[in-house]
Amino acid sequence: MIIDVNNLKFSFGSGTLTQPVLNGVNLAIQKGEIVLMTGPSGSGKTTMLTIIGGLRQASNGSVVILGEQLVNSNELAKVKIRRQTGYIFQQHNLLKSLTALQNVCMTLEMYQDLTEHERQDRAQRILAAVGLEDHLHYFPEALSGGQRQRVSIARALAGQPKIILADEPTASLDRQSGHDAVEILKRLAKESNTTILLVTHDYRILNIADRVVELEDGVVKAV
Amino acid sequence: MKIFNLWYFPARLAWRQLIHDKPKLVAATSGVLFACVLVFMQLGFKDSLYTSAASMPLKLDGDLFLIHQQSEALWRTVQFERSELMRALGHPAVTEVAPLYLSLASFKNINTHVKRTLMVYGFDPDMELLNVNSLKELKYPLRIKDTVVFDELSRPEFGPVGELIQSGQDRTEVNDYKVKIIGLFQLGISFAADGNLVASDLNFMRIFPEREINKIDIGVVRLQPGASVQQVQSELREHLNEFVKVYSYEQIRDHERRYWENVAPIGFIFDFGTVMGLVVGMVIVYQILFTEITNYRFEFATLKAMGYEHHYFIRVVFSSALILAILGFIPGLLLSNSLYDLAESQIFLPMTMTLNKIITVFAFILLMCIVAGFLAIHRLKSANPADMF
Numbered sequence: 244m245i246i247d248v249n250n251l252k253f254s255f256g257s258g259t260l261t262q263p264v265l266n267g268v269n270l271a272i273q274k275g276e277i278v279l280m281t282g283p284s285g286s287g288k289t290t291m292l293t294i295i296g297g298l299r300q301a302s303n304g305s306v307v308i309l310g311e312q313l314v315n316s317n318e319l320a321k322v323k324i325r326r327q328t329g330y331i332f333q334q335h336n337l338l339k340s341l342t343a344l345q346n347v348c349m350t351l352e353m354y355q356d357l358t359e360h361e362r363q364d365r366a367q368r369i370l371a372a373v374g375l376e377d378h379l380h381y382f383p384e385a386l387s388g389g390q391r392q393r394v395s396i397a398r399a400l401a402g403q404p405k406i407i408l409a410d411e412p413t414a415s416l417d418r419q420s421g422h423d424a425v426e427i428l429k430r431l432a433k434e435s436n437t438t439i440l441l442v443t444h445d446y447r448i449l450n451i452a453d454r455v456v457e458l459e460d461g462v463v464k465a466v
Numbered sequence: 467m468k469i470f471n472l473w474y475f476p477a478r479l480a481w482r483q484l485i486h487d488k489p490k491l492v493a494a495t496s497g498v499l500f501a502c503v504l505v506f507m508q509l510g511f512k513d514s515l516y517t518s519a520a521s522m523p524l525k526l527d528g529d530l531f532l533i534h535q536q537s538e539a540l541w542r543t544v545q546f547e548r549s550e551l552m553r554a555l556g557h558p559a560v561t562e563v564a565p566l567y568l569s570l571a572s573f574k575n576i577n578t579h580v581k582r583t584l585m586v587y588g589f590d591p592d593m594e595l596l597n598v599n600s601l602k603e604l605k606y607p608l609r610i611k612d613t614v615v616f617d618e619l620s621r622p623e624f625g626p627v628g629e630l631i632q633s634g635q636d637r638t639e640v641n642d643y644k645v646k647i648i649g650l651f652q653l654g655i656s657f658a659a660d661g662n663l664v665a666s667d668l669n670f671m672r673i674f675p676e677r678e679i680n681k682i683d684i685g686v687v688r689l690q691p692g693a694s695v696q697q698v699q700s701e702l703r704e705h706l707n708e709f710v711k712v713y714s715y716e717q718i719r720d721h722e723r724r725y726w727e728n729v730a731p732i733g734f735i736f737d738f739g740t741v742m743g744l745v746v747g748m749v750i751v752y753q754i755l756f757t758e759i760t761n762y763r764f765e766f767a768t769l770k771a772m773g774y775e776h777h778y779f780i781r782v783v784f785s786s787a788l789i790l791a792i793l794g795f796i797p798g799l800l801l802s803n804s805l806y807d808l809a810e811s812q813i814f815l816p817m818t819m820t821l822n823k824i825i826t827v828f829a830f831i832l833l834m835c836i837v838a839g840f841l842a843i844h845r846l847k848s849a850n851p852a853d854m855f
Contacts, residue, residue: 322773
């Protein structure tokens with residue numbers, strides 16, 4: 244089991260202003276599975292994703308990611324999970340002062356054992372895999388929305404993560420480029436047997452999933 | 467290698483972020499450049515003040531120097547009895563002693579007839595109290611009644627004295643007394659006097675009729691070769707009256723320097739200027755770093771979500787500070803160097819760019835940027851991925 248969430252509860256605020264978001268979520272995802280999570284906006288999808296990705300601290304229930312308990316964990320454990328997780332954001336979130344190649348290299352610079360040449364080489368290969376071999380030295384502002392999201396997919400995959408977490412990756416893209424982006428993501432994930440949890444309300448991309456779950460009223464329902 | 471990468475990657479990111487927005491980079495480096503030039507000029511003026519203040523004592527040719535203990539500086543001495551100096555002759559190691567008379571006087575510009583104050587030195591020309599070759603060559607003509615020698619490094623307001631005496635116009639008034647300028651020598655101006663004039667002791671008394679030959683400003687003592695200056699100094703201290711101070715060459719130089727540093731508020735003014743320059747520069751750099759972090763906080767949060775740790779971003783901020791320090795310092799040094807040359811040629815103050823000064827200012831600028839970095843890193847806390855996605 245790569246992701247194992249049990250009875251996760253989370254609320255914002257405190258005292259009388261407490262706003263419960265997750266009311267005992269259970270979710271288990273196997274290695275290599277592609278799971279889509281849908282649900283109305285405000286249902287806590289992004290909150291859940293940030294907890295699983297080690298970006299947000301939860302204090303109630305159990306969240307075991309790659310064998311690591313994240314509930315009430317320290318910063319070190321969270322950083323460890325972040326490094327094994329590729330995050331794809333709703334906006335592309337690329338560094339605007341870096342070229343496509345340099346952006347992808349940012350993932351690899353955390354690993355001290357690679358040489359500059361190896362990093363460049365790997366980044367080039369992964370950018371070629373998402374179809375951007377001709378745009379290596381473009382800055383994000385010179386790329387189209389779909390191209391930026393593909394760079395961001397390449398960046399997430401470059402570190403050979405065990406998990407990909409994607410937060411509405413197609414939200415800011417048109418139908419065709421959104422579809423292309425998730426198709427590429429699916430193909431590359433299947434090649435490397437990477438687990439994907441993808442939050443979306445985009446029903447046009449449901450077909451890429453092995454399984455679809457719905458988050459509603461703070462609990463997960465299978466669809 | 468690991469330590470190197472620890473700084474190399476954040477520094478490279480900082481560099482790429484800085485050069486991405488070139489207009490902003492130019493603005494940022496101008497801030498550092500401004501601080502840099504300000505500090506260089508303050509230190510330059512201060513140094514120039516001290517060196518020029520000490521230019522006369524530096525040229526004094528003697529082993530020990532007697533001054534009245536109430537003499538604050540050489541341009542405002544308290545006179546003491548010549549007999550006190552003569553008593554020093556009683557020491558077996560002392561070969562000769564000579565009085566030096568000092569006074570400020572007005573000098574009439576030969577062309578414009580405008581009077582301006584300069585320093586007049588009076589001593590027996592045979593004693594060669596100032597170690598300046600052109601003066602030594604003029605020691606015989608200096609004995610003639612009503613002759614003086616003019617410092618050609620004096621400020622130009624005194625007139626083109628060199629050209630004038632060549633064309634025969636060598637008469638003017640010093641302290642309303644008619645004298646003949648018989649030549650030029652080189653000493654250099656100080657903050658106390660805009661120009662210098664040397665006369666024999668007898669002519670000095672003619673120029674200043676209120677002065678007495680028995681009331682001297684500085685007593686110069688020369689020792690036998692091989693005598694211990696320190697030992698003679700302490701022995702003379704015991705023999706002479708308490709009100710006379712016995713200084714070595716270094717001590718009289720430092721005495722003069724200390725006056726300008728501490729007693730006159732001038733040293734403080736330049737120190738204050740230096741500090742203000744650094745504070746202004748620090749605020750500018752802080753502002754730049756702060757807005758950098760604010761602008762890049764989404765990117766920092768993204769990197770954090772990828773697994774970068776907080777200390778990486780601290781290194782990015784300090785690298786930015788360091789890059790700004792270097793980028794601002796280099797043009798600042800070049801500009802200051804030309805300003806030094808300009809100051810030397812236009813206001814006749816000795817301004818030299820020494821390695822020591824370059825290192826000092828760079829250390830100041832570096833410190834300034836590091837402090838700005840420390841103030842700015844708290845802004846990094848705003849880059850929290852959980853609040854942003």
